[in-house]
Amino acid sequence: MKDYLHIEDVTKRFGETDVLKGISLTIPKGDFxxxxxxxxxxxxxxxxxxxxLETETAGRIRLAGEWLAGVPAFRRDIGxxxxxxxLFPHLSVAENVRFxxxxxxxxxxxxxxxxREALDLVKLDGLGxxxxxxxxxxxxxxxxxxxxLAIRPRLLLLDEPLSNLDAILRKSVRVDLRELHARVGxxxxxxxxxxxxxxxxxxxVAVMHDGAIEQWGSPExxxxxxxxxxxxxxxxxxxxxxxxARRHLSGGWSVGESAWSPDPALAERLDRVRNLEVRLGxxxxxxxxxEHDAPGAFxxxxxSSEYLGGERLLHFLVEGHRVAVAHAGAVPAxxxxxxxxxxxxxxxxxxxxxxxxxxxx
Amino acid sequence: MPPSILxxxxxxxxxxxxxxxxxxxxxxxxxxxxxxxxxxxxxxLSFDNYVRLFADPFFLEVLLRTLAYSAITTILSLIVALPVxxxxxxxxxxxxxxxxxxxxxxxxxxxxxPSLGMLHLMGPLGVVNGAARLxxxxxxxxxxxxxxxxxxxxxxxxxxxxxxxxxxxxxLPTDLEQAAASLGAPAxxxxxxxxxxxxxxxxxxxxxxxxxxxxxxxxxxQVLGQGHIATFGTVAYQQxxxxxxxxxxxxxxxxxxxxxxxxxxxxxxxSRLIRxxxxx
Numbered sequence: 001m002k003d004y005l006h007i008e009d010v011t012k013r014f015g016e017t018d019v020l021k022g023i024s025l026t027i028p029k030g031d032f033x034x035x036x037x038x039x040x041x042x043x044x045x046x047x048x049x050x051x052x053l054e055t056e057t058a059g060r061i062r063l064a065g066e067w068l069a070g071v072p073a074f075r076r077d078i079g080x081x082x083x084x085x086x087l088f089p090h091l092s093v094a095e096n097v098r099f100x101x102x103x104x105x106x107x108x109x110x111x112x113x114x115x116r117e118a119l120d121l122v123k124l125d126g127l128g129x130x131x132x133x134x135x136x137x138x139x140x141x142x143x144x145x146x147x148x149l150a151i152r153p154r155l156l157l158l159d160e161p162l163s164n165l166d167a168i169l170r171k172s173v174r175v176d177l178r179e180l181h182a183r184v185g186x187x188x189x190x191x192x193x194x195x196x197x198x199x200x201x202x203x204x205v206a207v208m209h210d211g212a213i214e215q216w217g218s219p220e221x222x223x224x225x226x227x228x229x230x231x232x233x234x235x236x237x238x239x240x241x242x243x244x245a246r247r248h249l250s251g252g253w254s255v256g257e258s259a260w261s262p263d264p265a266l267a268e269r270l271d272r273v274r275n276l277e278v279r280l281g282x283x284x285x286x287x288x289x290x291e292h293d294a295p296g297a298f299x300x301x302x303x304s305s306e307y308l309g310g311e312r313l314l315h316f317l318v319e320g321h322r323v324a325v326a327h328a329g330a331v332p333a334x335x336x337x338x339x340x341x342x343x344x345x346x347x348x349x350x351x352x353x354x355x356x357x358x359x360x361x
Numbered sequence: 362m363p364p365s366i367l368x369x370x371x372x373x374x375x376x377x378x379x380x381x382x383x384x385x386x387x388x389x390x391x392x393x394x395x396x397x398x399x400x401x402x403x404x405x406l407s408f409d410n411y412v413r414l415f416a417d418p419f420f421l422e423v424l425l426r427t428l429a430y431s432a433i434t435t436i437l438s439l440i441v442a443l444p445v446x447x448x449x450x451x452x453x454x455x456x457x458x459x460x461x462x463x464x465x466x467x468x469x470x471x472x473x474x475p476s477l478g479m480l481h482l483m484g485p486l487g488v489v490n491g492a493a494r495l496x497x498x499x500x501x502x503x504x505x506x507x508x509x510x511x512x513x514x515x516x517x518x519x520x521x522x523x524x525x526x527x528x529x530x531x532x533l534p535t536d537l538e539q540a541a542a543s544l545g546a547p548a549x550x551x552x553x554x555x556x557x558x559x560x561x562x563x564x565x566x567x568x569x570x571x572x573x574x575x576x577x578x579x580x581x582x583q584v585l586g587q588g589h590i591a592t593f594g595t596v597a598y599q600q601x602x603x604x605x606x607x608x609x610x611x612x613x614x615x616x617x618x619x620x621x622x623x624x625x626x627x628x629x630x631x632s633r634l635i636r637x638x639x640x641x
Contacts, residue, residue: 053539073542080543086536090558099554100544151544 001064004029004187005050005155010059012045019045021211022059027204029064032181032188034198037208038234043191046208047157050189052076064154074103079148079186083160085140087132093119093143094128100151118146121180138169145177149184158190162197174201195235199223207231227357229350232281238313240281240348241323243298247276255298256319263296265344273349273358281348281357282340284313284326290339297339302332316340391611400605410612420596424616427593430507430582431575434514438522438571439564441515446526446563447556451535461527464520472517472580479513479585480504505587513585518574522567529563530556569628573621593617 005027012020020042027033035043048054050061052073061068068076079100087096097118101111119125122142132140141161148156161177162170178201181188192198198205199219207215207222215227226232232240245253245260253260253270262270270278292299300316300323311328316338323340332338349358392406414420449460467475482488483503490500503509533556541551557564579594586595593613601610 051539051543053542072547073539074545074547076543077545078543080540082536082540084534084536086534086540088537088540088555099541099546102554103545103550147540147544 001029002026003062004031004064005189006062007046007050008060008062010046010049010056010061012042012049012054013057019211020049020056023208023213025206025213025216027187027189029187030185031203032178032201033190034202034205035189035191035208036195036198036205036235037193039193041208042211043193043208044159047080047159047189047191050155051078051080051157053080077151077153078155078157079151079153080157081141081144081148081159081161083163085132085144085164087140087143087147089132091132092128093124093130093132093135096132096143097128097147097150099147104151114150118150119143121149121184122146137165138173141165141173145180149186153186156186156188158188160192161190162192162194170197177201195239196237199235207234209234225357225359226281226348229279229281229355229357232348232350232357236283238284238324240283241321242350243280243282243318243321243323244352245270245278245280247273247278256321258299258319260298261295263341263344266296266342266347269344269347269349275352277352278358279350279352279355280342281350282323282342283346283348284324286343286346287323287325288341288343289314289325289327289329289332290341292337292339294339294341297341299337300340301337302334304334305331387611387614390608391615393608395606395608400607402608410609411616413609414612414616419591420613423591423593423596426591427576428620430511430514430592431572433511434518434575435522435568435572437511437515438519439568442519442522442526442567443560445519446523446530449523449527450530461524464523467517468520472578473584475517476513476581476584479509479516479581483509483512483585504585505589507590509585510582510590510592513581514575514578517578517581518571521570521574525566525570526560526563529560529566533559565628565632569624572624576620577617 003026005025007023007025010020010023011018023042023046035046037043045054049056050068052068052071063076063078088099091099094115097115098111101114106114115128116125119128122145124139124142124146127135127139132143135143141164145161158177162173165173174197190198190202199222202219204217205215205219205222206213207227209228209230215222215231217225222231222235226235226240229242233242243255245255245262247253247270253262253267261267288297290297298318300318302314303317304315306313306315311326312331314325314327314331316323316325318340325340350356351358389406390402391410392408393402394405394407394409395401396403414424449457449464453460480487484490485500485502485504489503493500501508503512537555537559538551541555546554577594578592579598582590582592583595583598586592588595591599593616597610597613597617600606600613
């Protein structure tokens with residue numbers, strides 16, 4: 001089903017504030033989708049609206065062919081894993097998982113089997129009699145997932161599922177969740193502010209900013225062809241750096257006060273830009289360190305360097321713009337001025353006014 | 362003994378003089394008797410007062426009635442207080458402070474003023490019956506009836522139930538209710554399976570407070586009962602203030618105290634057992 005979850009022009013207004021400004025999204029059955037955005041972008045509100053825990057101001061949502069308007073949360077058959085896990089502290093692990101089955105008045109034998117199966121799935125078999133507070137954070141999270149999956153939900157919603165786990169656990173849970181999704185196949189929508197999580201786990205990512213979806217595409221799309229400068233500087237580790245270049249009436253270019261002569265392939269792309277100024281989006285791993293006066297390079301002053309094991313992340317100042325470069329070779333001294341040369345095909349161009357990417361290739 | 366303990370001495374001394382000493386005197390008086398026709402305490406200690414209390418069907422009836430009123434008041438208060446507390450916690454917003462302050466008013470205004478107010482509401486010419494008469498409905502006798510007393514008791518002691526409930530309900534994460542809803546629980550099931558079990562500490566605390574306050578209450582049953590209905594408080598007052606049988610009044614007070622002590626002990630043991638079971 002190509003339009004298993006269909007969100008149509010959903011808006012949400014809290015008092016005077018538009019939290020969601022017309023969200024439309026269509027998600028096929030079985031996909032793992034991430035809603036990615038900084039805090040306050042409206043992604044959690046959208047999740048709450050899908051689950052029925054919050055009501056949309058306008059717009060409509062269809063799930064598996066059924067319009068959800070007026071269907072209360074408890075009749076939606078949507079499993080939600082909360083950021084806090086929200087395990088019932090007075091119920092054992094097994095009772096937590098069984099909760100949704102009790103609500104469906106499932107018979108004892110069948111429910112027992114379901115609970116066992118769900119705990120098996122998250123590798124918590126044998127811990128059913130424990131109380132939630134006796135479990136580690138990672139185990140609590142798996143109980144929350146088992147509880148949501150036990151009802152065989154039509155849709156699984158994950159609200160910042162990894163944010164309460166420590167850094168080491170987070171990486172392994174990322175893989176676990178992906179594998180779980182491959183086994184269960186439940187259509188999943190995950191909300192996260194962590195671009196790395198979204199990019200590594202999701203089939204498709206909706207980047208949200210300020211109550212609207214700025215881009216909807218595969219992780220590769222979003223990394224290679226960000227729709228806006230905001231996305232370019234939000235996605236990637238480190239995110240892209242922005243440098244403003246200005247065209248002279250003579251036809252040459254400058255960055256800040258210094259003249260810049262881009263290499264011919266890049267100059268050709270730049271020539272198709274209509275404005276006098278353009279923002280260059282530069283990926284850290286796609287910049288070469290060269291002599292400060294090398295052709296096609298702009299002069300940059302090294303301000304700091306981070307050792308990441310194997311390579312270093314160098315931070316430069318280019319005419320007041322901060323630029324990060326991933327670099328494996330010899331490191332110049334702090335304060336040294338070197339040249340940074342972008343590779344023509346890898347420079348992203350963004351409109352100086354709208355921030356939209358200018359597709360010139 | 363650290364010298365800082367000395368700082369407690371003034372407070373301890375004050376408590377000893379104004380609380381402990383009268384209590385000891387009360388306890389000892391309950392084992393004394395008065396000679397026929399005399400107000401002076403006779404020599405010697407005896408259990409006569411206690412024997413009389415439990416042997417006389419009148420006093421036994423008063424004891425049982427007071428226990429029943431306490432239980433009913435506790436249950437009614439709980440039923441009324443749960444939605445009120447829930448509203449204060451989840452919906453009141455900026456009104457929360459004002460509502461809590463209003464809740465406290467009957468507590469700090471003493472028992473007499475609210476009871477006199479209830480008198481005007483429930484009297485034969487009061488607001489309730491006046492309105493009923495205007496609408497051509499039959500009037501109800503509230504003053505001097507158990508119904509009237511129970512209404513007054515619930516009104517007086519409701520804050521003792523609401524405040525502990527507000528306290529526990531405010532600590533419930535809203536996530537839990539949302540999780541329950543997403544798992545298919547309608548509002549009633551959320552209340553029964555999530556909110557109430559987790560609000561139990563507040564329910565127990567509020568119930569103990571209301572039960573004890575009702576059991577020992579005097580003004581409300583006296584004013585609203587119009588002297589027709591005897592409760593523990595009114596009987597103790599009669600014995601001490603009108604019959605001037607201080608030893609017997611003391612015995613009544615001691616029994617009331619013992620009842621409250623037993624209740625507290627039962628709840629303490631009960632909750633410890635529950636906690637131990639949960640820890641397993």
